[in-house]
Amino acid sequence: MNVGASSTRTQSVHLFPIPAHACRVAHLPSTKFDRWALARIQRTVVSAPIRFELWDGFALDSGAGPRVGTIRFRNRRTLLGWVWDPDLNFGEAYMSGAVETSGDLVSILEAIYHALESSKPRAWWLWQPSNNGHAAKHNVHHHYDLGNDFYRLWLDREMVYTCAYFPTPDATLEDAQVAKMALACRKLRLKPGDRVIEAGCGWGSFALFMARHYGVSVRAFNISSEQIAYARSRAKVEGLTDRIEFVEDDYRNIRGTCDAFVSVGMLEHVGAPDFPTFGRVIDRSLSENGRGLLHFIGRNQPAPLNPWIRKRIFPGAYPPTLREVFEHVLEPHAFSVLDVENLRLHYAKTLAHWRQRFSRSAPLVSEMFDETFVRAWELYLAGSEAAFGTGSMQLFQVLFARGASNAVPWTRVTG
Amino acid sequence: MNVGASSTRTQSVHLFPIPAHACRVAHLPSTKFDRWALARIQRTVVSAPIRFELWDGFALDSGAGPRVGTIRFRNRRTLLGWVWDPDLNFGEAYMSGAVETSGDLVSILEAIYHALESSKPRAWWLWQPSNNGHAAKHNVHHHYDLGNDFYRLWLDREMVYTCAYFPTPDATLEDAQVAKMALACRKLRLKPGDRVIEAGCGWGSFALFMARHYGVSVRAFNISSEQIAYARSRAKVEGLTDRIEFVEDDYRNIRGTCDAFVSVGMLEHVGAPDFPTFGRVIDRSLSENGRGLLHFIGRNQPAPLNPWIRKRIFPGAYPPTLREVFEHVLEPHAFSVLDVENLRLHYAKTLAHWRQRFSRSAPLVSEMFDETFVRAWELYLAGSEAAFGTGSMQLFQVLFARGASNAVPWTRVTG
Numbered sequence: 057m058n059v060g061a062s063s064t065r066t067q068s069v070h071l072f073p074i075p076a077h078a079c080r081v082a083h084l085p086s087t088k089f090d091r092w093a094l095a096r097i098q099r100t101v102v103s104a105p106i107r108f109e110l111w112d113g114f115a116l117d118s119g120a121g122p123r124v125g126t127i128r129f130r131n132r133r134t135l136l137g138w139v140w141d142p143d144l145n146f147g148e149a150y151m152s153g154a155v156e157t158s159g160d161l162v163s164i165l166e167a168i169y170h171a172l173e174s175s176k177p178r179a180w181w182l183w184q185p186s187n188n189g190h191a192a193k194h195n196v197h198h199h200y201d202l203g204n205d206f207y208r209l210w211l212d213r214e215m216v217y218t219c220a221y222f223p224t225p226d227a228t229l230e231d232a233q234v235a236k237m238a239l240a241c242r243k244l245r246l247k248p249g250d251r252v253i254e255a256g257c258g259w260g261s262f263a264l265f266m267a268r269h270y271g272v273s274v275r276a277f278n279i280s281s282e283q284i285a286y287a288r289s290r291a292k293v294e295g296l297t298d299r300i301e302f303v304e305d306d307y308r309n310i311r312g313t314c315d316a317f318v319s320v321g322m323l324e325h326v327g328a329p330d331f332p333t334f335g336r337v338i339d340r341s342l343s344e345n346g347r348g349l350l351h352f353i354g355r356n357q358p359a360p361l362n363p364w365i366r367k368r369i370f371p372g373a374y375p376p377t378l379r380e381v382f383e384h385v386l387e388p389h390a391f392s393v394l395d396v397e398n399l400r401l402h403y404a405k406t407l408a409h410w411r412q413r414f415s416r417s418a419p420l421v422s423e424m425f426d427e428t429f430v431r432a433w434e435l436y437l438a439g440s441e442a443a444f445g446t447g448s449m450q451l452f453q454v455l456f457a458r459g460a461s462n463a464v465p466w467t468r469v470t471g
Numbered sequence: 472m473n474v475g476a477s478s479t480r481t482q483s484v485h486l487f488p489i490p491a492h493a494c495r496v497a498h499l500p501s502t503k504f505d506r507w508a509l510a511r512i513q514r515t516v517v518s519a520p521i522r523f524e525l526w527d528g529f530a531l532d533s534g535a536g537p538r539v540g541t542i543r544f545r546n547r548r549t550l551l552g553w554v555w556d557p558d559l560n561f562g563e564a565y566m567s568g569a570v571e572t573s574g575d576l577v578s579i580l581e582a583i584y585h586a587l588e589s590s591k592p593r594a595w596w597l598w599q600p601s602n603n604g605h606a607a608k609h610n611v612h613h614h615y616d617l618g619n620d621f622y623r624l625w626l627d628r629e630m631v632y633t634c635a636y637f638p639t640p641d642a643t644l645e646d647a648q649v650a651k652m653a654l655a656c657r658k659l660r661l662k663p664g665d666r667v668i669e670a671g672c673g674w675g676s677f678a679l680f681m682a683r684h685y686g687v688s689v690r691a692f693n694i695s696s697e698q699i700a701y702a703r704s705r706a707k708v709e710g711l712t713d714r715i716e717f718v719e720d721d722y723r724n725i726r727g728t729c730d731a732f733v734s735v736g737m738l739e740h741v742g743a744p745d746f747p748t749f750g751r752v753i754d755r756s757l758s759e760n761g762r763g764l765l766h767f768i769g770r771n772q773p774a775p776l777n778p779w780i781r782k783r784i785f786p787g788a789y790p791p792t793l794r795e796v797f798e799h800v801l802e803p804h805a806f807s808v809l810d811v812e813n814l815r816l817h818y819a820k821t822l823a824h825w826r827q828r829f830s831r832s833a834p835l836v837s838e839m840f841d842e843t844f845v846r847a848w849e850l851y852l853a854g855s856e857a858a859f860g861t862g863s864m865q866l867f868q869v870l871f872a873r874g875a876s877n878a879v880p881w882t883r884v885t886g
Contacts, residue, residue, distance in 0.1 A: 378808055395811065398810065
């Protein structure tokens, strides 16, 4: 680890500038107050088998059973920052290197998630500002315009940046992403000539897949310029430009009618205040016998996204419960829910693949950005894997149709 | 048709006594006022291709396309009753014979459902009284204690009185009920030794099926004395008394822990005000890695059950939306929804089978009760078939587990 050293590399992009003193190791021994602060932190996750340690070696052990790892604070500032706002400052401190961990990071985070499990549901999203067109553009740019070269380092061949579907747990990531797209198409019963609208199309892999394998025509929307440019060039190379239109625009500007409305990995970026708008967009788009598929990160109870993830990784994001989606997106338009599948363990596995690939590419990522960025992304990927692995986050696929449509499948499909 | 004549049969049971004058044919020609009332009725379902006719032959035609049937009013009292409260009094008038129909009853009702589709969602259930233990007992007795001999006339061999699962549309009802039970067991991943709690067990078919084919032990609850007696005698005959306990008690009194909590066709009788109680019962029953399955009649938007059905057929019943079930039953306990399937077309088909069998047994049913009862049940079965067939009602199967449990299926099953 070489935090801060990257500031001498002129070619790298510093997205998360960290002052040099932030991760300096304190040279004074810990005081009674420091030990009180450490005990306070330890008590919040008292059932997690983790050692908490100060810069001078003073340590407290939590939980029962074999210890999964150690969390070490390098200085008092970091210690107090964590006491003050643990949800935000764990990430900040980890990213800067002011907190160090030993042991498997995912296991440490899983232990923390399990220990924190008992929080009560609240209407968190009421506090969230609406992601209007401008904010949405800013939020998406923050994450998805980090550069196609960056994502190419660790995503699959098709550049699919959403939960894969592993027919068996040992399937490859490449196969699992193809299986996910095929499963979604089969759920939607796509047939040649169908008109598909895709809200949030990433690098275009799913739109290309649908057009290529199911003979449908697709209008795919995205506000990330980098992703749209990539998707358009792929459509050209594959000779699919007559069947796919990649539109650089906000989902609110979707017009026209479709036989299938799909949105994979976008609803969690819409934000709860804009769910009614999203519902109206679907309602005005879907034909009488159309089918819709929403694939999104969700929760079992309403809770805000971790504030560090929201600050550093996904500004404006909110993973909703099924109830919130049904209440604000589907029920107002009397859509009929045909089929829901929860793929959270598939997302934990997808993230494990990404994390492994990311880790192999870390030296290159550090060259592109810096070490702080690498640590931030390691934490984001490990934290997400732990969240899906412990049930703190869910991945829902919801298939629906208009209430009065009888053009619905007689039996459902499985992967 | 011989309405009222059955009042001379002393052996029959008159559940719905109808005064003789209710269905008398008016001998005076219709007035301007009668024709105004008929036009008013016709306008509420103006798009339905139905003829509305008065006792003297005056008729109004609605809708476009081929006419599906005629509704004929025998007297002014019936006509005005319909204007006053169509939801209740269509049923009352049909049952008594004061309204006659020609053409297929299901098609007529489907046309009406389609024409009425545009009503807005409201929090109807706020007006509904809670089904406390006493009310629940009364409500259940009203319907389920009509006599096992009655239900044996037209249900399948296993006496399953809930939506079947037809692997193909032409499967027999007998096969489809077995397929439904097998599908539910496979969704629940039952294995030998599992402890199952069943809330609302009907005549015990599913409890017997689970114990027989999956080697589980079952505690099955029901407050219908007739059903419990029948179920117990079947368990004795099949030598399954060591593995099944049929408990004549309310779901609120369920105690003990289980690996699988199942409820097939009961939630719609619980009533929305008691959903939180039902959620607490599940929460205190389900083991750490347990699975739950709720199979229930629902809606796409909140709406009350038709008042005639509630008065004559299912007092206290309320078919909820998925959102209402998630909000009041599952979300408060952080249950994780794994899988939802909508089987409404399977219920339309189940009802078509029941209706056909019921119709064949109508003379016997008329002997047991009277002609009014036969007409009431014909309307209930036809109305239900039309409701599921047009998407006015849904049939949901919801599979769930505790949020932190990873003992969840990797892939889902299909029928």
